[in-house]
Amino acid sequence: MFDRQKKGERAVLVLPHSRGGSDAVERAEEFVELVKSAGAEVLATIPARIDVPNPRYYIGSGKAEEVAEAVRALGADLVLVDHLLTPVQERNLEKLLSTRVVDRAGLILDIFAQRARSHEGKMEVELAQLKHLATRLVRGWTHLDAQRGGAIGNRGPGETQLETDRRLLAERVKMLSNRLEKVQTQRNQQRRARLRNTVPRVALVGYTNAGKSTLFNTLTQGEVYAADQLFATLDPTVRKLEDLSCGPAVLADTVGFVRDLPHDLVAAFRGTLAEARDADLLLHVSDAADEERQRLHDVVDQVLDEIDAGDVPQLHVMNKIDLTGAEPRIVRNAEGVPQQVWLSAHSGAGLELLRQALGELLGGERVQSELRLPLSAGRLHARLRAAGAIAEEAVDEEGWRLRIDAPRSVLAPLAGGQGMEVAALRDLLGSPDELA
Numbered sequence: 532m533f534d535r536q537k538k539g540e541r542a543v544l545v546l547p548h549s550r551g552g553s554d555a556v557e558r559a560e561e562f563v564e565l566v567k568s569a570g571a572e573v574l575a576t577i578p579a580r581i582d583v584p585n586p587r588y589y590i591g592s593g594k595a596e597e598v599a600e601a602v603r604a605l606g607a608d609l610v611l612v613d614h615l616l617t618p619v620q621e622r623n624l625e626k627l628l629s630t631r632v633v634d635r636a637g638l639i640l641d642i643f644a645q646r647a648r649s650h651e652g653k654m655e656v657e658l659a660q661l662k663h664l665a666t667r668l669v670r671g672w673t674h675l676d677a678q679r680g681g682a683i684g685n686r687g688p689g690e691t692q693l694e695t696d697r698r699l700l701a702e703r704v705k706m707l708s709n710r711l712e713k714v715q716t717q718r719n720q721q722r723r724a725r726l727r728n729t730v731p732r733v734a735l736v737g738y739t740n741a742g743k744s745t746l747f748n749t750l751t752q753g754e755v756y757a758a759d760q761l762f763a764t765l766d767p768t769v770r771k772l773e774d775l776s777c778g779p780a781v782l783a784d785t786v787g788f789v790r791d792l793p794h795d796l797v798a799a800f801r802g803t804l805a806e807a808r809d810a811d812l813l814l815h816v817s818d819a820a821d822e823e824r825q826r827l828h829d830v831v832d833q834v835l836d837e838i839d840a841g842d843v844p845q846l847h848v849m850n851k852i853d854l855t856g857a858e859p860r861i862v863r864n865a866e867g868v869p870q871q872v873w874l875s876a877h878s879g880a881g882l883e884l885l886r887q888a889l890g891e892l893l894g895g896e897r898v899q900s901e902l903r904l905p906l907s908a909g910r911l912h913a914r915l916r917a918a919g920a921i922a923e924e925a926v927d928e929e930g931w932r933l934r935i936d937a938p939r940s941v942l943a944p945l946a947g948g949q950g951m952e953v954a955a956l957r958d959l960l961g962s963p964d965e966l967a
Contacts (some may be wrong), residue, residue, distance in 0.1 A: 540569075540570070540571040540572065540608060540609045541571070541572050541574055541605070541606065541607050541608050541609065542566060542571040542572065542573055542574060542607060542608075542609040542610065542611050543574055543575050543576075543577065543598060543601050543602055543605065543607045543609070543610050543611070544562065544563065544566060544573060544575070544576040544577065544610075544611050544612075544613070545577050545579055545590060545594075545598055545610060545611070545612045545613065546558070546559045546562060546576055546577065546578045546579065546613050547578075547579045547580075547581045547589070547590060547612070547613060547614045548578060548579070548580060548581065549580070549581060549582070555578075557823050557826075558613065559576065559578070559613070561789075562611075562613040562635070563576070564740075565635075565638055565639065565642065565789075566611055566638065568642050569638060569641050569642050569645070570645070571609065571611070574601075574605045574607050575601050575605060575607075577594070577597060577598055577601060579591070579594045586619075586620075587619075587620065587623050588620055588623055588624055588627070589612070589614060589616055589617075589620045589624075590612075595624065595627055595628075596627075598610060598628060599627055599628050599629075602628050602629075602630055607630060608630055608631065609630060609631050609632075609633065610624065610628055610630055610631070610632045610633070611632075611633050611634075611638055612624075612632065612633070612634050612635065613635055614634060614635055615634055615635055615636050616632070616634040621634060636663060637663065639789070640656065640659055640660050640663055643656045643659070644656050644657075644660065651711070651714050654707050654710055654711055654714075655711065657703075657707060658704065658707045658708065658711065661700055661703060661704050661707070662704065664700065665697075665700055665704075730771075730779060730780060730781050730917075730918065731777065731780040731781070731811045731812070731893040731941075732780070732781045732783070732809065732810045732811050732812075733772065733780050733781065733782050733783070733810055733811065733812045733813075733814060733889065733893070734782075734783045734785055734807045734810035734812075734813055734814070735747055735782070735783065735784050735785055735813075735814045735816060736785055736788070736807050736813050736814070736815055736816070736831060736835065736840075737787060737788070737814075737815055737816035737817060737831055737848075738787060738788055738789065738817070738818070738827040738828075738830060738831055739787025739788060739789050740787060740818070741787065741816045741817055741818045741827075741850060742816055742818065742850040742851055742876050742877070743784055743785070743787065743816045744784055745850075745876040745877060746814075746816060746848065746850060746876035747768070747770070747782065747784040749876050749879065749882060750772060750782060750882070750885075750886075751770035751771070751772055751782055768783065768784045769781055769782070769783045769784075770782055772889075774886060775886055775889055775890045775893065775894075776886075776887070776890030776891070776894055777889070777890045777891075777893040777894030777937075777941070778894070778918060778919035778920065778937050778941055779918075779919040780889065780893055783807075783810070785807055788830060788831045788834045789830070807835065807838065807840045807843070808838055808839055808840040808843070810840075810843055811843075811844070811893065812843070812844050812845070812846060812889070812892055812893060813835075813840070813843050813844065813845045813846070814845075814846055814848050815828070815831065815845045815846070815847050815848065816848045816850050817847065817848065817849055817850065818850060818851050819849040819850060819851050819852050819854070819855050819857060819873065820851045820852075820854035820855050824849075828847075844892070846869060846870070846871075846872065846888060846889070846892060847870060847871040847872070848871075848872050848874065848885065849871055849872070849873040849874070850874060850875065850876055851875060851876075851877070852873050852874060852875045852880065852881065853875040853877055853878045853880065857873055858873070859872075859873055859874050859875075859880045859881030859884055860872075860873050860881070860884065861873075861884050861887070861888055868891075868892070869887075869888035869891055869892060872884050872885045872888050894941075898935060898936075898937060898939050898942055898959065898960060899922075899934075899935065899936045900934075900935055900959055901932065901933065901934055901935070902933045902934075902935050902955060902956065902959055903929070903930060903931070903932055903933070903955065904930050904931045904933060904955065905929070905930040906926075906930045906931070907930075908930070908931075911945065911953060911956065912931055912933075914945050915933070915935070915945065918937065918941050918942075918945065919937065919941075920935055920936070920937035920941060920942060920945075921933050921934070921935065921936075922934045922935065922936035935959065939960060942956065942959075942960055943960060946960055
């Protein structure tokens with residue numbers, strides 16, 4: 532339903548800001564990066580101070596005329612506004628400027644439409660686009676106003692184009708929602724399978740372009756697309772993370788966050804965001820070279836609160852230290868628990884420190900001991916192997932002789948149930964309170 536133009540766009544940018552706004556420059560730079568990520572050519576940027584929003588144009592009428600002159604002089608075919616516009620404001624600006632107007636939400640949706648690769652991601656983007664478009668259909672067909680009906684002289688011969696569009700849009704939204712529900716059910720089944728395997732779950736989160744996908748590829752030898760642009764990765768990718776002292780873990784890459792992320796988009800990307808909400812630990816990646824990293828860190832925490840992931844434990848990863856000259860290190864709190872890891876995903880400096888911190892946070896107390904299992908305990912043997920708990924093993928006519936080396940938190944869920952073999956594992960752990 533959304534045929535995209537293959538050519539680039541020649542755009543004039545409108546950058547609203549409030550009086551005394553301390554982050555106006557940073558917001559402007561980020562918006563320019565968003566526009567470039569969408570593939571548009573920036574012809575001019577026009578700042579607009581907003582003390583009281585104009586209900587007609589959002590920006591003042593004088594500033595709107597200034598934008599119109601710039602559009603005519605530069606031959607622009609698009610105006611991008613760094614703010615959320617109401618449908619009426621967007622419509623009035625388009626009428627005044629005689630060109631297409633897109634607000635911040637529409638721009639982000641456009642970028643997401645370009646970046647989505649998986650079938651699920653494409654459906655999620657289209658669903659968010661349709662919900663955004665639904666609020667902008669009311670005045671989209673003024674040339675058919677005479678067919679709306681309801682008054683003398685306004686009755687039409689049947690269903691108007693506006694009503695047809697509303698009906699088709701509602702049907703498409705319903706269809707996409709049903710399909711995504713099925714996909715979500717499949718994801719939940721996969722997630723429950725990971726829970727049964729007692730494998731710890733770690734999710735990468737952070738502001739867009741902080742280096743999450745590069746870190747993901749370096750840690751897992753994956754092939755997630757990574758580039759120096761905003762929203763380079765949208766679709767959730769899950770890989771096994773090996774060589775941790777706590778045993779294997781599951782690492783998920785998620786979509787980058789950004790300020791003023793459209794709520795419809797947050798709601799649509801349940802598949803990606805659920806990886807963060809259901810994780811045992813979040814790796815909160817920040818750009819150590821960015822002077823505004825603390826403010827961007829707060830933006831990510833705000834979005835995590837919106838998706839009910841604010842209470843998930845976090846390990847802060849200060850990435851891109853190769854751009855700052857800082858040394859790799861682990862920062863611990865007063866109890867000695869890792870809080871931050873300074874590293875460079877690009878050069879690899881500090882990655883071993885990250886693995887060490889992950890092992891400490893996910894592992895806890897380790898159990899290292901011998902365990903004998905009869906040949907009839909094949910199910911428990913398989914679960915111990917899947918959990919990465921077996922360091923060495925040998926088999927004879929009496930069964931398996933295993934050397935167990937794993938965190939107590941990994942072994943404890945395996946020691947529930949009945950049977951002599953499970954009782955042997957329970958005796959090995961020797962902590963009935965944890966096994967309840």
